[in-house]
Amino acid sequence: MQVLDFSKNYFELFDLEPGFVVDKTRLHNNQQMLQSACHPDRYVNASDQDKRLSLQQASLINEAYQTLSSPVKRARYLLELNGLELNDETETTSDMTFLMEQLELREQLDDCPNQPDPLASCEQIEGKLKFRAQQLADEFVENFEAGKFELARMISRKMQFIHRIQEQLHELQFKLEDELA
Amino acid sequence: MSLLQIAEPGQSTAPHQHRLSAGIDLGTTNSLVATVRSGEAKALADSQGQVLLPSIVHFGAAQTLVGIAAQAKQSIDPLNTLSSIKRLMGRGVEDIKQLGDVLPYDFSNDNSESKVPRIKTAGGEVSAVEVSAEILKSLARRAEDSLGGDLSGVVITVPAYFDDAQRQATRDAATLAGLNVFRLLNEPTAAAVAYGLDQQNDGLIAVYDLGGGTFDISILRLNKGVFEVLATGGDSSLGGDDMDHAIAEWILSQADFKQMDASLSRQLMTAARRAKEYLTENDTAPIEIQYGDLNWQGNLSRAQFDELVQALVKKTISACRRAIRDAGVDKTEIVEVVMVGGSTRVPLVNELVGEFFGKKPMSDLDPDQVVAIGAAIQADILAGNKPDATMLLLDVLPLSLGIETMGGLSEKIISRNTAIPVARAQEFTTFKDGQTSMAIHVVQGERELVSDCRSLARFELRGFPPMTAGSARIRVTYQVDADGLMSVIAEEKTSGVTADIIVKPSYGLTDGEIETMLRASMEHARDDIAARMQKEQQVEARRVVEAIDSALASDGKLLLTATELEAIKKARDGLESQIEIASTDELKQAIKLVEKTSETYVAKRMNASVKQVLEGRQIDEVYIK
Numbered sequence: 101m102q103v104l105d106f107s108k109n110y111f112e113l114f115d116l117e118p119g120f121v122v123d124k125t126r127l128h129n130n131q132q133m134l135q136s137a138c139h140p141d142r143y144v145n146a147s148d149q150d151k152r153l154s155l156q157q158a159s160l161i162n163e164a165y166q167t168l169s170s171p172v173k174r175a176r177y178l179l180e181l182n183g184l185e186l187n188d189e190t191e192t193t194s195d196m197t198f199l200m201e202q203l204e205l206r207e208q209l210d211d212c213p214n215q216p217d218p219l220a221s222c223e224q225i226e227g228k229l230k231f232r233a234q235q236l237a238d239e240f241v242e243n244f245e246a247g248k249f250e251l252a253r254m255i256s257r258k259m260q261f262i263h264r265i266q267e268q269l270h271e272l273q274f275k276l277e278d279e280l281a
Numbered sequence: 282m283s284l285l286q287i288a289e290p291g292q293s294t295a296p297h298q299h300r301l302s303a304g305i306d307l308g309t310t311n312s313l314v315a316t317v318r319s320g321e322a323k324a325l326a327d328s329q330g331q332v333l334l335p336s337i338v339h340f341g342a343a344q345t346l347v348g349i350a351a352q353a354k355q356s357i358d359p360l361n362t363l364s365s366i367k368r369l370m371g372r373g374v375e376d377i378k379q380l381g382d383v384l385p386y387d388f389s390n391d392n393s394e395s396k397v398p399r400i401k402t403a404g405g406e407v408s409a410v411e412v413s414a415e416i417l418k419s420l421a422r423r424a425e426d427s428l429g430g431d432l433s434g435v436v437i438t439v440p441a442y443f444d445d446a447q448r449q450a451t452r453d454a455a456t457l458a459g460l461n462v463f464r465l466l467n468e469p470t471a472a473a474v475a476y477g478l479d480q481q482n483d484g485l486i487a488v489y490d491l492g493g494g495t496f497d498i499s500i501l502r503l504n505k506g507v508f509e510v511l512a513t514g515g516d517s518s519l520g521g522d523d524m525d526h527a528i529a530e531w532i533l534s535q536a537d538f539k540q541m542d543a544s545l546s547r548q549l550m551t552a553a554r555r556a557k558e559y560l561t562e563n564d565t566a567p568i569e570i571q572y573g574d575l576n577w578q579g580n581l582s583r584a585q586f587d588e589l590v591q592a593l594v595k596k597t598i599s600a601c602r603r604a605i606r607d608a609g610v611d612k613t614e615i616v617e618v619v620m621v622g623g624s625t626r627v628p629l630v631n632e633l634v635g636e637f638f639g640k641k642p643m644s645d646l647d648p649d650q651v652v653a654i655g656a657a658i659q660a661d662i663l664a665g666n667k668p669d670a671t672m673l674l675l676d677v678l679p680l681s682l683g684i685e686t687m688g689g690l691s692e693k694i695i696s697r698n699t700a701i702p703v704a705r706a707q708e709f710t711t712f713k714d715g716q717t718s719m720a721i722h723v724v725q726g727e728r729e730l731v732s733d734c735r736s737l738a739r740f741e742l743r744g745f746p747p748m749t750a751g752s753a754r755i756r757v758t759y760q761v762d763a764d765g766l767m768s769v770i771a772e773e774k775t776s777g778v779t780a781d782i783i784v785k786p787s788y789g790l791t792d793g794e795i796e797t798m799l800r801a802s803m804e805h806a807r808d809d810i811a812a813r814m815q816k817e818q819q820v821e822a823r824r825v826v827e828a829i830d831s832a833l834a835s836d837g838k839l840l841l842t843a844t845e846l847e848a849i850k851k852a853r854d855g856l857e858s859q860i861e862i863a864s865t866d867e868l869k870q871a872i873k874l875v876e877k878t879s880e881t882y883v884a885k886r887m888n889a890s891v892k893q894v895l896e897g898r899q900i901d902e903v904y905i906k
């Protein structure tokens with residue numbers, strides 16, 4: 101039994117306004133509603149064909165949900181919907197100020213374990229990164245809504261950089277907490 | 282024989298009929314089965330009133346014993362009595378070397394063909410899958426005796442941290458035991474279901490599951506009957522067994538045993554387990570070992586025991602910390618901590634878990650039974666007995682899936698804690714002119730180097746059309762289903778050719794091996810017969826098509842009118858198109874149709890040949906094949 105229309109985009113799938121700002125509660129609720137109808141657990145006794153279809157639909161819902169839940173992925177998905185080709189491998193940023201900022205953040209991160217209170221230093225950087233992520237998100241919205249897709253793409257690239265440092269920070273925090281325990 | 286009247290499980294049952302189902306907890310130390318009766322989920326006891334079935338199988342020359350009967354053989358016949366076999370599920374020959382002192386069995390050295398370790402016993406060589414199948418059979422029989430009918434299907438629980446190979450091995454064991462598996466369910470998720478936490482409060486919960494040989498931690502969000510796993514972590518070879526081992530080592534360091542053998546080792550482990558259990562309620566455990574003319578007596582205090590297992594418990598706390606981070610939540614948001622598994626009875630475990638989460642852990646339900654009960658509730662719903670149930674379990678992939686790239690590095694395709702089912706596609710191209718095949722090595726784990734990850738399988742993609750280097754576009758889709766099991770689909774996009782995939786599981790059984798085991802099992806004889814009958818009918822159909830073709834080529838136009846010729850061709854084409862897809866019976870019908878349509882033709886050929894013979898030709902020259 102097919103529930104989903106595979107030609108719909110992720111926003112349409114969850115009945116959301118397409119845009120960077122999403123109603124998270126609505127996204128979460130609609131995701132669970134769709135999974136309730138499509139999940140393989142609902143098709144345990146169905147034909148092989150229906151089982152396969154259920155698997156495909158549930159996989160699509162998960163993929164769509166994951167994309168729209170993450171600001172970085174959401175931004176890039178929006179650009180794709182607007183016809184921009186994104187290629188992680190070849191894309192770089194040539195914004196020197198941003199590159200310097202990157203370098204500085206990484207140095208600070210590497211230095212955290214040597215600080216008198218490593219976890220506090222981590223938290224400080226965490227706050228900084230959060231602020232930067234929000235700034236970039238705002239910039240993205242501004243440019244995207246004005247139809248300046250090329251600029252928006254460059255910002256999405258920066259969002260990805262910040263996100264990667266955030267991940268590294270979390271890994272470091274876990275390690276430090278583990279050592280201290 | 283009325284082979285075709287046997288209904289498939291799950292089909293052709295009246296809608297109002299209650300379909301029998303069960304939840305099975307296949308544990309390292311103990312296994313058990315539960316079912317829902319009159320709306321209540323309960324663990325089922327055997328005829329002796331025992332709920333827990335020791336996960337021990339004795340393979341004697343004359344018979345196979347499971348459970349308590351096998352346990353009785355453990356000290357007298359240790360090499361033919363297999364326990365803690367869950368630790369070998371989905372594991373390779375290399376892995377067992379590390380487990381050598383925990384599992385002192387006589388492993389077969391003849392592993393030239395199979396990657397699966399086999400243990401020599403008086404009852405023949407067995408793999409972990411076969412041992413587990415014996416346990417599953419015993420539990421299924423218990424459920425069927427108790428419920429008075431055949432099970433339509435079961436839910437079998439696995440540690441959340443089980444990798445693909447371990448899950449596949451569990452599924453294989455169920456296939457071998459002749460069970461229809463509705464779903465493999467993660468143990469912590471099953472426990473959350475059993476507690477019915479969804480009905481009381483929405484919010485975040487943590488399930489801490491320390492069993493005999495595995496440890497899991499899952500962070501779940503509950504929302505109106507939906508159990509959404511946010512993150513899971515653990516160690517699939519860490520559990521109560523290791524605590525026993527630590528105590529046994531301590532005894533060895535205290536006592537002066539001159540020699541060591543399987544029987545003494547078994548006795549030490551048993552004494553260690555007793556001491557551990559005793560220390561749950563008492564401050565000091567007396568230990569006595571009598572072996573031959575050796576006699577050792579000693580006392581193990583709670584404080585000494587705590588020290589022995591401290592590192593192990595801390596390891597589990599570290600996994601909790603990571604899971605909370607991965608879930609992206611704050612420890613203070615967790616409203617309930619649920620304790621599962623027999624090893625959570627150890628006071629130090631309770632103490633450290635409570636300390637870490639900052640709240641008293643919940644253990645209202647029997648930690649040994651809670652997983653099976655949750656599985657039974659899920660099985661009852663999946664069997665279709667509760668059409669109005671809104672319960673939904675959304676789980677995650679415990680370990681990242683990646684593929685090997687240049688330089689032996691793992692490139693992550695699907696990262697850990699991604700909601701399942703999930704599918705990810707990747708595109709490759711050829712690097713040589715005319716290349717028609719490609720090899721892909723899939724691994725599971727978080728480490729950078731492939732050699733530090735777990736090898737799952739090597740796929741060889743074959744049969745895509747030869748093109749110039751770089752122009753082929755091979756799309757490989759990795760699909761993880763709701764059981765957490767992976768499959769791979771590959772397609773060459775410019776030509777639309779689906780590549781043949783040859784899977785070489787790194788540790789699991791190949792389809793061929795499973796087939797061989799199945800053949801050995803009488804219970805599955807009927808499936809084999811059905812498959813063979815279909816094969817035979819396909820061979821027959823191909824033979825008929827060939828015979829018609831060669832006949833038509835020699836004298837079709839000569840002997841037949843245009844209408845007759847067309848009718849025969851139509852029947853022939855109809856038969857050919859059905860060879861691969863039709864059932865045995867449909868094929869039989871199609872063959873009959875061809876034979877009937879060509880009746881007159883055959884008669885005409887007979888006449889023609891008779892005529893030729895009369896004209897002095899040799900009979901073997903005109904014989905109708």
